Amino acid sequence: MPRCEHPESYYAATARGLSDHPRLEGELSCDVCVVGGGYTGLSAALHLAERDYDVVLLEAERIGWGASGRNGGQLNTGQRKPQGELERRLGAAAARQLWELAEEAKATVRARIERHAIDCGYRAGGLNAAYKPGDVRHLVESAEHLERDYGYRQLRAVSRAEMAELLGTTIYHGGTLDQGAGHLHPLNYALGLARAAAEAGARLFENSRVTGAGGPSAVTTARGRVKARYLVLACNGYLGGLEPRIAGKIMPINNFMLATAPLGEEGARALIRDDVAVSDTKFVVDYYRLSADSRLLFGGGETYSSRFPRDLKGFVRKYMLRVYPQLAETAIDYAWGGTLAITLNRLPCFGRLAPDTFYAQGYSGQGVALTSLAGKLIAEAVAGTAERFDVFARIPKPSFPGGTLLRWPGLVAGMLYYSLRDKL
Numbered sequence: 062m063p064r065c066e067h068p069e070s071y072y073a074a075t076a077r078g079l080s081d082h083p084r085l086e087g088e089l090s091c092d093v094c095v096v097g098g099g100y101t102g103l104s105a106a107l108h109l110a111e112r113d114y115d116v117v118l119l120e121a122e123r124i125g126w127g128a129s130g131r132n133g134g135q136l137n138t139g140q141r142k143p144q145g146e147l148e149r150r151l152g153a154a155a156a157r158q159l160w161e162l163a164e165e166a167k168a169t170v171r172a173r174i175e176r177h178a179i180d181c182g183y184r185a186g187g188l189n190a191a192y193k194p195g196d197v198r199h200l201v202e203s204a205e206h207l208e209r210d211y212g213y214r215q216l217r218a219v220s221r222a223e224m225a226e227l228l229g230t231t232i233y234h235g236g237t238l239d240q241g242a243g244h245l246h247p248l249n250y251a252l253g254l255a256r257a258a259a260e261a262g263a264r265l266f267e268n269s270r271v272t273g274a275g276g277p278s279a280v281t282t283a284r285g286r287v288k289a290r291y292l293v294l295a296c297n298g299y300l301g302g303l304e305p306r307i308a309g310k311i312m313p314i315n316n317f318m319l320a321t322a323p324l325g326e327e328g329a330r331a332l333i334r335d336d337v338a339v340s341d342t343k344f345v346v347d348y349y350r351l352s353a354d355s356r357l358l359f360g361g362g363e364t365y366s367s368r369f370p371r372d373l374k375g376f377v378r379k380y381m382l383r384v385y386p387q388l389a390e391t392a393i394d395y396a397w398g399g400t401l402a403i404t405l406n407r408l409p410c411f412g413r414l415a416p417d418t419f420y421a422q423g424y425s426g427q428g429v430a431l432t433s434l435a436g437k438l439i440a441e442a443v444a445g446t447a448e449r450f451d452v453f454a455r456i457p458k459p460s461f462p463g464g465t466l467l468r469w470p471g472l473v474a475g476m477l478y479y480s481l482r483d484k485l
Contacts, residue, residue: 067123070397071320071358072130072248077180078256082124085269085285091117093443094280094287096271096303097295098122099129100428101421103254104436105293107173110261112444117287118263119280121270125251127299131399132429133318133348133360134250135338136170136243137187139163141407141427143203144211150406151456158452160211166434167241173433174245179253182353186337187242190224190233196342197221197235204237215241228339229332230384236342244338244350247429254433274303277417291443294420295436297428298402304420309460310410311402311423315369318360318399319377320352322392329355332385346426347380357381357388369398401426405461411435411453419443419450 067073093109095102098120106118120126140147140159147156174183191197204216219227221235259265273281277292294304298313324332329351333339340348349359361380370376373396382389404410404423409431411421419442421435435453442450 067126067130067248068397069395070131070318071352071356071395072246072397074395075246075249075352075354076252077249078252080124080252080256082120082255082265082267085119085266085282085287087284088286088288089117089264090288091115091264092289093117093291093293094119094277094289095293095295096274096280097297097299098124098255098265098267099127099295099297100251100254100432101297101435101439102293102295103129103251103258104433105295105439106263106265106436107254107258107261108437108440109443110258110263112440113262114440114443116258116263117289118258118265119269119271119282119287120265120267121299123267124255124265125248128297128399128401128428129251129432130248131318131397132247132316132401133338133340134244134247134350134358134429135187135340135348136167136183136245136429137340137427138167138213138216138239138242139207140409140431141425143199145203145206155452155455157211162434162438162449162452163430166430167243169433169437170245170250170430171243173254173257174250177253177257179250179257181246181249181253183243183245184336185240185243186335187239187244188219188224188227188236188337188339189239190228190236190339190341192233192341192343194234200235200237200342213241215239227334227337229334229387232384233341238337242338245429246353250429271303276415290417292418293439293443294414294418294422297422297424298400300402300422304414306414307410307412307420307422310458311404312461313400313402315364315366315398315400316360316426317362317364317370317373317377318358318397319374319381319393320395321357321359321388322394324355324357324391326355329357332357347384349381349384356394357385359384373398401428405459406457408456409435409453410458411438411450411456412458413454421453
């Protein structure tokens with residue numbers, strides 16, 4: 062069987078620390094078996110190994126092969142939903158717990174980067190750009206709410222004129238600047254977590270797709286089997302039919318990115334003056350940032366089928382040109398796509414299938430920070446302290462209407478409706 066390689070992308074072309082891990086052959090025993098070699102699984106393996114658990118991690122492809130190695134690289138503040146909405150839906154106490162954990166999530170990422178010298182080019186700062194005039198008020202009110210009620214003072218309002226100076230485009234009506242946010246090279250971050258987990262004693266296996274997971278003692282692949290005391294399912298958008306009991310609670314969707322040719326320092330800073338990450342308020346979000354070698358990395362558009370567009374460069378380029386028409390003659394060197402998982406309420410889906418089986422999934426585009434936290438909380442829960450894991454596990458976990466078979470038509474109709482609203 063040929064080894065799987067990472068899909069072609071700017072991230073794969075600039076990966077640092079790629080390391081081959083063996084395919085699982087035969088039978089192993091361990092304390093914890095982790096299924097999935099993305100951020101959640103790697104973080105869980107690392108935190109568990111540091112607690113002296115014997116950990117085996119099984120990845121179907123390569124470490125960081127999925128969304129963890131292809132995403133926009135943005136480390137965002139809070140949950141996917143604003144704090145005011147969380148307060149209304151979950152209550153003030155639960156909303157505050159989720160806020161504090163989200164702040165810890167960002168700190169966990171930064172601490173891991175520093176502690177393990179992960180060469181992923183982390184840089185601070187994020188702009189929230191208002192695509193419609195009415196969005197400005199919502200962003201500013203949210204920033205004021207966070208400062209007043211949560212003591213968060215790293216957000217400030219940005220006027221329309223200043224936004225044009227910061228971004229070199231006039232399409233936005235204002236927004237907020239978050240100095241507590243940031244951005245990084247996502248694949249290199251994943252590879253750094255893998256190195257740290259292996260150094261802590263975790264055993265990592267690639268090209269070892271799990272074909273059955275009937276419990277910790279019955280995890281099978283094409284060539285091997287793992288017997289464990291605990292099982293962690295960390296598959297997210299690539300869960301497939303492995304565990305039907307939680308498959309209907311998430312919906313895999315595809316996002317797409319491109320990387321321009323190098324623009325030079327001056328050309329890059331003409332687009333994003335202060336080298337911050339940017340995301341807008343559209344339902345189908347545009348998100349972009351600069352690379353370490355002065356390219357624009359731009360994410361735009363999504364699809365809801367199992368197939369990617371044939372012309373990925375052209376597909377994403379049209380979204381980029383709506384923001385930066387001055388790049389019409391700029392070459393596109395890379396374009397790629399990846400699959401993430403959303404939930405119906407856009408909040409993470411954590412839980413147990415049995416006392417010895419944990420899962421975390423459905424980060425809905427907020428995964429760079431929250432996945433690293435998820436692994437930490439899973440390790441705590443396995444060790445017998447589940448209070449913080451249960452803050453997420455208690456969030457309602459509605460299934461998509463129609464379950465795994467009929468969820469697609471309703472999702473597509475809803476997504477198309479809201480994407481049309483972006484154009485109004």
